[in-house]
Amino acid sequence: MGAINLQQLLESQQLERCPFPIPAGWFHVDFSENLAKEEIRNVYIFGQEWVLFRSESGQVGMTDPYCPHLGAHIGHGGKVVGENIRCPFHHWEYDTEGWCKKIPYGKVAPPITKKQAILRTLPVVEKYGMIWAWYHPKCEAPSWELPYIPAIEDESGWTGDRKGSWTAHTAIQEIAENGVDFAHLKFLHGAEAIPPAEVNFDGHIIDINMANGYIVGRGYGPGLNIFEFTQNGVSATMISYTQPIDVDKSQMNMSFRHKDYPEGSQELMIAKKIVDHMIGEAEGEESAGFESVDFIVWNHKKYRPNPLLCDGDGPVLQFRKWFKQFYVADEDTLAKI
Amino acid sequence: MAQVHVTTREGEVRTLEAEGGSPLMEVLRDASTGVEGTCGGMCSCGTCHVYVVDEWVARLPERSEDEAMMLEALEDFVELRPGSRLACQIVLDDDTSGITVEIAPAA
Numbered sequence: 001m002g003a004i005n006l007q008q009l010l011e012s013q014q015l016e017r018c019p020f021p022i023p024a025g026w027f028h029v030d031f032s033e034n035l036a037k038e039e040i041r042n043v044y045i046f047g048q049e050w051v052l053f054r055s056e057s058g059q060v061g062m063t064d065p066y067c068p069h070l071g072a073h074i075g076h077g078g079k080v081v082g083e084n085i086r087c088p089f090h091h092w093e094y095d096t097e098g099w100c101k102k103i104p105y106g107k108v109a110p111p112i113t114k115k116q117a118i119l120r121t122l123p124v125v126e127k128y129g130m131i132w133a134w135y136h137p138k139c140e141a142p143s144w145e146l147p148y149i150p151a152i153e154d155e156s157g158w159t160g161d162r163k164g165s166w167t168a169h170t171a172i173q174e175i176a177e178n179g180v181d182f183a184h185l186k187f188l189h190g191a192e193a194i195p196p197a198e199v200n201f202d203g204h205i206i207d208i209n210m211a212n213g214y215i216v217g218r219g220y221g222p223g224l225n226i227f228e229f230t231q232n233g234v235s236a237t238m239i240s241y242t243q244p245i246d247v248d249k250s251q252m253n254m255s256f257r258h259k260d261y262p263e264g265s266q267e268l269m270i271a272k273k274i275v276d277h278m279i280g281e282a283e284g285e286e287s288a289g290f291e292s293v294d295f296i297v298w299n300h301k302k303y304r305p306n307p308l309l310c311d312g313d314g315p316v317l318q319f320r321k322w323f324k325q326f327y328v329a330d331e332d333t334l335a336k337i
Numbered sequence: 338m339a340q341v342h343v344t345t346r347e348g349e350v351r352t353l354e355a356e357g358g359s360p361l362m363e364v365l366r367d368a369s370t371g372v373e374g375t376c377g378g379m380c381s382c383g384t385c386h387v388y389v390v391d392e393w394v395a396r397l398p399e400r401s402e403d404e405a406m407m408l409e410a411l412e413d414f415v416e417l418r419p420g421s422r423l424a425c426q427i428v429l430d431d432d433t434s435g436i437t438v439e440i441a442p443a444a
Contacts, residue, residue: 107414107444110381111406 023326025221028241042075051075061096064120151237236274339434362425378425386441389420414444
């Protein structure tokens with residue numbers, strides 16, 4: 001510790017773009033309305049394929065594709081039967097938690113099927129009108145719950161159906177790191193000045209307050225961030241739910257909401273302008289939204305585990321230390337992060 | 338070499354010899370004694386059920402939880418005896434050489 005490794009600064013070939021494993025946490029899988037009852041769909045996320053299905057009663061299951069019996073891909077030819085998904089090969093059936101519920105020909109069910117689930121499934125909840133899955137590389141149970149988000153869960157008082165989805169060719173940590181890199185807001189985004197900011201870390205939660213309340217953000221693990229932007233007393237909310245598709249590919253998804261201000265009001269106009277500004281370049285705004293400028297950096301940068309930081313940079317290292325809690329990996333891998 | 342004396346379902350009595358360290362299930366299966374050993378030794382099919390003769394029962398290691406659960410499940414179909422074991426859980430070696438078993442009926 002303590003000294004700058006000049007060799008590392010001068011030579012970048014050994015640097016990797018994305019040395020991170022897929023982090024553990026709750027992640028958006030899809031919108032609930034996109035999965036009908038008795039539907040089966042193969043989805044690629046967390047660096048592998050999964051079979052997503054909705055049972056007859058409406059329960060969602062997300063399973064490893066390969067049948068524990070003889071390895072058939074359940075998502076190719078499988079079928080929802082009642083509360084179970086049925087493998088096409090020998091019609092073994094599994095429920096949404098991966099318990100083997102039926103083997104249609106064996107007289108004696110293998111004892112293990114009575115003791116535990118044998119098909120890997122991810123814990124799934126439906127919230128905010130979406131399907132969320134808990135990913136943990138070692139299949140551990142969720143260690144925290146998804147929060148209540150008034151802007152998207154309250155039945156009245158809020159509006160806004162704008163959504164966006166963008167592919168970034170980098171890891172989720174690299175995207176999130178920009179949230180604490182306050183200096184880049186001036187230089188990459190063209191903000192008037194580097195905003196004053198405060199960051200706090202508490203367990204799986206990170207709190208960011210930028211420009212004295214202009215942007216107040218809270219992150220819940222690696223897969224959910226809620227930012228409230230306030231201008232002239234009017235607020236708009238950005239709910240951001242990025243998916244780790246692969247170690248070097250992330251799908252950034254956002255929903256934009258604001259209070260149900262009266263039609264034609266000044267407040268509504270401001271709220272809509274804030275939303276425009278969050279996404280792209282709003283008319284009359286001096287700085288650029290993330291869409292127009294961040295991707296060029298994310299898609300090409302390499303990760304420096306030992307960056308050369310100067311005063312005026314944000315709490316990048318504190319952020320990295322906080323984010324490390326979501327990685328479940330061997331020491332060699334963690335050392336590169 | 339280790340030996341096992343086996344009585345088949347048809348009542349035929351045979352003595353088999355095998356390399357020490359072989360799972361008893363494989364020895365019985367490969368000699369076509371009626372043992373199938375479908376699952377390969379994971380206590381999940383119950384097709385290698387044998388009755389170990391009384392004097393050998395106490396000389397074998399205890400049943401594992403998985404083996405006990407499978408035997409319990411088999412009880413709906415075939416007679417269980419104190420000597421009921423899954424042959425896949427018995428290693429034929431110097432300690433068990435000379436063991437006498439009877440192949441249990443198929444479930």
